[in-house]
Amino acid sequence: MAGGQTSTEYIQHHLQNWTYGKLPEGYTRYNGEVLTQDTWVSAHTSQEAIDMGFSAVHVDTLGWSIFLGALFIFIFSRVAKKATADTPKGLQSFVELVVSFVDSTVKDTFHYKNRMIAPMGLTIFCWVFLMNFMDLIPVDWLPVAAAKIAGDPHFFFKVVPTTDPNATLGMAIGVFILMIFFSVQQKGLVGFIKELTLHPFAPPTKGAAIIVAPLLIAVNFILETVSLIAKPISLGLRLFGNLYAGEMIFILIAIMFGAGFALGLFAGVLQWGWAVFHILVITLQAFVFMVLTTVYMAMAHDNHDEQH
Amino acid sequence: MNINLTLIGQTLTFFVFVWFCAKFVWPALINVMVEREQKIADGLQAAERADKDLELAQKKAGEQLKEAKAQAAEIVEQANKRATQLVDEAKEQAKVEADRIITAAKAEVEQEANRVKEELRGKVAALAIAGAEKILEQSIDAKSHNDLVSKLAADL
DSSP states (O other): OOTTOOHHHHHHHHTOOOEEEEEOTTOBOTTSOBOSSOEEEEOSSHHHHHHTTTSEEEHHHHHHHHHHHHHHHHHHHHHHHHOOSSSOOTHHHHHHHHHHHHHHHHHHHOOSOOTTHHHHHHHHHHHHHHHHHGGGSOTTHHHHHHHHHHTOTTOOOOOOGGGSHHHHHHHHHHHHHHHHHHHHHHHHHHHHHHHHHSSSSOOOOSSGGGGGHHHHHHHHHHHHHHHHHHHHHHHHHHHHHHHHHHHHHHHHHHHHTTSOHHHHHHHHHHHHHHHHHHHHHHHHHHHHHHHHHHHHHHHHHOOHHHHO | OOOOTHHHHHHHHHHHHHHHIIIIIHHHHHHHHHHHHHHHHHHHHHHHHHHHHHHHHHHHHHHHHHHHHHHHHHHHHHHHHHHHHHHHHHHHHHHHHHHHHHHHHHHHHHHHHHHHHHHHHHHHHHHHHHHHHHHHOSOOOHHHHHHHHHHHHHHO
16 A cells, blocks of 8 residues: 555555547646647546546556466467477466367367357457466556656556456457357358347237238347347446456455554455455456456357257 | 247257158167177187087097007007017027027037047056056067057947
8 A cells, every 4th residue: 555545545546557548638646747739648647537538548458467367379379389299298288178178168168160169259258367367466466566667656557457447348358259250151141130129029820810920020120139238238248247356355344454554464365265265256256357248249149040 | 838939849850860860870879789789699600610620539539549549559660579479580590599509519529529529548558558568578579569558448
């Protein structure tokens, strides 16, 4: 806990991303400076970050997620390049363990021919796991180090990308785009629209009851659209919520470090305990994200018309 | 916790990583693993085959051993037979030889005895004549009595 902050300030500071964005012309900055033109700057206060609106980037979130994704890709592709069919050693056995775990999990859920799904599962599992793993690094280490390097004690730096809804929802949107893509690819545009409109209430096609068909189609469309959109949102928010809550608890525990020796010691024990428990959470959430993605992909490949 | 361009950046990052993994990482690893599976399966099959081969070879070796033993027994038997035969032959020969030697010895002994008899006979005749001369004191015509004495000697 940096000196001179209240607990509220400390928490708020920890929850603010390093936001680089555009402040509009005529905007009054934190130090009273009035901007004479649109300016791209790093936000110095949370209010500035909010006022930047959509045209801003969380440098820390993107930086860490790209770094961790690249780390995963680097390790795995290096192993893949050197891999031999002889007895696997060291890192190769570990990588193969992960790969075969993902492969069998995906094969259990996804029964169609698509060579994209299993590698996507692997990427999601490892990448999300690594991003979640950042949560286990004590909350002050990297932010304080970053503030020292930046020379600004007020520097915002959030190291767990998955506690930023932009990251989790961004990935969920990626999954959503693939869902739509594979749906249309497998069933055709007509098939996809049929799926949205003719389920769960099949409209009558003949007889006097045909007058209710448009109504049923409308109801179906609303229901199916909601359930379709709910998938990526719940996917992204689930991961975000779990990690955000975990991060929050780490921050709250960290506040206790500044409250005397006895409480500090207690906080140390608490932090350790929560970290141990959190190992389970970060692995489980990475796994859940992967499995749900696979399930959604399987649903996208699922052709109702062929089954009936 | 503001929603902003990070969202789109993350989506793009997601696609790039998934694409890279699907293109360069996954196939290489899976291929290696499938190859190893194949190798292990082949190895197990080969081991099984070798086991069978070993069993076969053992059976063959056992058969050959049995055959060899039978042959050896036959050879020994033949040798024994031959030895007996040889001994018998040798005995036979020895007997024949002994008979021959005995016969020869007998013949020689007889010859010798005859010769001695002849000699003795001559000596006895001369002795008898000499005796008779002494008995008669006077010389008798040796010629006229010699035949008589010879006859006598021949009777001996």
